[in-house]
Amino acid sequence: MNPLFNIFLRGFLFAQNNPQIIYTLFLVVMIPSAFFFTSEQFLRIARENQDLFERNRIGILQDVFVLFAKEHVDDASYLSTHIQSIVEQNETVTRLQVMRKNTSSEFIIVASKDDVDVGTPFVPDPLSSALFSNATGRPGESFAAKFFTDGVRYWRSVRAITDASSAMPVAYVLTDVSMAEADAVARKNIRSAYLVLALIIFLIIVLLARQARIIDYATLYQKLKEVDHMKDDFVSMAAHELRSPLSIIRGYTEMLADGEKLSPGGQTNLKHIDDAAVHLNHLIGDILDVAKLQEGRMSFRFESRDVSKDIAEVVESFMRVASDKGLKLSYENISLPLISIDPDRFHQVMINLVGNAIKYTPSGEVRVITSQEKESVVVRVSDTGMGISAEDQQKLFQKFYRVKSEETSTITGTGLGLWITSQMVKTMHGDIAVESIKGKGTDFILRFPVIKESPTA
Numbered sequence: 001m002n003p004l005f006n007i008f009l010r011g012f013l014f015a016q017n018n019p020q021i022i023y024t025l026f027l028v029v030m031i032p033s034a035f036f037f038t039s040e041q042f043l044r045i046a047r048e049n050q051d052l053f054e055r056n057r058i059g060i061l062q063d064v065f066v067l068f069a070k071e072h073v074d075d076a077s078y079l080s081t082h083i084q085s086i087v088e089q090n091e092t093v094t095r096l097q098v099m100r101k102n103t104s105s106e107f108i109i110v111a112s113k114d115d116v117d118v119g120t121p122f123v124p125d126p127l128s129s130a131l132f133s134n135a136t137g138r139p140g141e142s143f144a145a146k147f148f149t150d151g152v153r154y155w156r157s158v159r160a161i162t163d164a165s166s167a168m169p170v171a172y173v174l175t176d177v178s179m180a181e182a183d184a185v186a187r188k189n190i191r192s193a194y195l196v197l198a199l200i201i202f203l204i205i206v207l208l209a210r211q212a213r214i215i216d217y218a219t220l221y222q223k224l225k226e227v228d229h230m231k232d233d234f235v236s237m238a239a240h241e242l243r244s245p246l247s248i249i250r251g252y253t254e255m256l257a258d259g260e261k262l263s264p265g266g267q268t269n270l271k272h273i274d275d276a277a278v279h280l281n282h283l284i285g286d287i288l289d290v291a292k293l294q295e296g297r298m299s300f301r302f303e304s305r306d307v308s309k310d311i312a313e314v315v316e317s318f319m320r321v322a323s324d325k326g327l328k329l330s331y332e333n334i335s336l337p338l339i340s341i342d343p344d345r346f347h348q349v350m351i352n353l354v355g356n357a358i359k360y361t362p363s364g365e366v367r368v369i370t371s372q373e374k375e376s377v378v379v380r381v382s383d384t385g386m387g388i389s390a391e392d393q394q395k396l397f398q399k400f401y402r403v404k405s406e407e408t409s410t411i412t413g414t415g416l417g418l419w420i421t422s423q424m425v426k427t428m429h430g431d432i433a434v435e436s437i438k439g440k441g442t443d444f445i446l447r448f449p450v451i452k453e454s455p456t457a
Contacts, residue, residue, distance in 0.1 A: 032201040039197055043190065050186070051146075054155055054179065059142035061090070062159040062173050069098065069161050073171050076118065079111035087113045094154070095176035097122070098161070107132075110171065122174075131158035132172060139169050153179040249277050290399070290416055293423045300342040300427055304451050307346060308336045308370060311379065314350040315368055322358050328365035329358070336370055339377050339448040345424045352421045353381040353444050359411060360442070361385030372450070379446040388436040396434055397422040 065086065072078045076098075083096050099107040099122055107122040124132055127145055134143040139160035147154050155177045160169035253274045256262065262270060292298035315331040322329035357366045364384030371378050388396065392403045402415040425432045425446060436442035 031204050035197060035201055035204075039193070050182075054177075054182075055144050055157075058144055058155055058157045058175060058177055059159075061086070061093075062142045062157060062175060065096075065173055066159055066161050069171075069173070073098075073161055076111045080113075080115065080118070083111055083113050090177075092178050092181060093175060094178050095174065097174045098171055099174060100171050107172070127156065128158070128174070131156065131174075134158070135160045135172060136169055139167065153183055155179065249273070253277065287416070289420045293420065298424075298427075300345060302340050302342055302428070304338040304340055305343060305346075306336050306338055307341065307377070307379070307448075308333050310343060310347055311350055311368060311370065314347060314354055317351075318354050318358060322366060325358065325361075326363060327358060327361055329354075329367075330365065331368040332370075334370060336377050337372055337450040340451055341428045341430075341448065345428060349421050349424055349446070350379075350381075352417045353446075356417065357381050357383040357385065357442070357444070364441070373447075375450050375452075376447045377450060379448075380443055381446075382441065382443045384441040386442075387438040387440050388434065388442055389438045393434055393436060397432070 065082070068082065069079060079098050083098075087093050087096055093113070096113050097109050097117065098111040099109045102108045102121060105123065107124065109117050109120055109122055112118055127147055131143045131145060135141070135158045139162045142157050142159040144155050144157035147156060155175075157175045157177070159173045161171040161173060162168060163170045253270055256270055257267075257274075289298065312331060312333045315329060319329055354366065354368065361383040362385065366381070366383045369380040369382060371380075388403060395401045396403075397418050399419045400415040401419075422432050428448065430446055430448040433445045433447075434442065435445065
């Protein structure tokens, strides 16, 4: 097969699989073309306006000259003096002559910026003949046309000088004005404008080229998302599969503990096995919760509830753990207004917070305090533990984040508990915050909106 065809085919397939590249190529062609077309249109309009301005300027020059020349058309010396004055003030005027018609095809110069021209005949070329013809037919107007000599652009203009009584042409003013200086400035400005335009187009092409690279990044990002999704699926599947053998391990440890007379060393080892299984079970539960929360698959069953009893149950379940560690765990059970929560998820939130408070408090006490503030139920889990620095507080609810210090080096954990807790609280329309001073203790504060009672009829 033709190698050129193969290249074309691969390019076509790539464009088909990445339609953004077609859009990028379209922009690479269209945007510079639009800039160039717009610039050309602007230059065309500018040139037309410049021509109109130059024509009007020459016409005004001739109109002013004719105003006083009417009364002195026979005084060649007077006309020449004024012509010199006008030329001195307008350096671009290369010819300014007054002439009378001698024959049908010849004129006699009666006044000029150059004295040597006075009295000499002037035979008009086709351009000048057309201008003289127009000026004769409409003596009240100036007629101008462009011509080029040695690459320099000129305007030639002719206007009739009429007799005061008959309004018939008795003489003519012929003016040549050089546009060399104006054209030089215009070329310089146009060149600068084109350089700026080229720079802009270059920058646009660079940006569009970067967009083409972004397409590659987008493709890579899509593949990474697919890999990440596969990873989540694998983690979720692995966590589910680990639950079965873990349940078997715990079942056998319970059977051994209940049915066998083990030595003290055997009982200790069996307890270590069971503790490790429980810890692994918690890790698997955290991983599954993360997967469900990320994919929006975690279900919530909301109900209106006074959570004081739920909190009391959690606190009671940790009494033995706190006592074994030498901590005081307290909670004043007071009636609270109704809030809308999922009881199971709220129970899990409280277990995480109270469990963390006990875990990170070497000595002292852990208190759970509830209250009503305005339209919210507030649950505060307060401890006298290690405390958290201001820097760590900002990252505390991030996934997999753990406070790293000498005090926490021996405490195990995945850094998922607080992230799961914060996500559950937010899903239940609550808010979680932390207040802490390093070395003094930490308060985790939950706020849930009170259910407003419907007004009775």
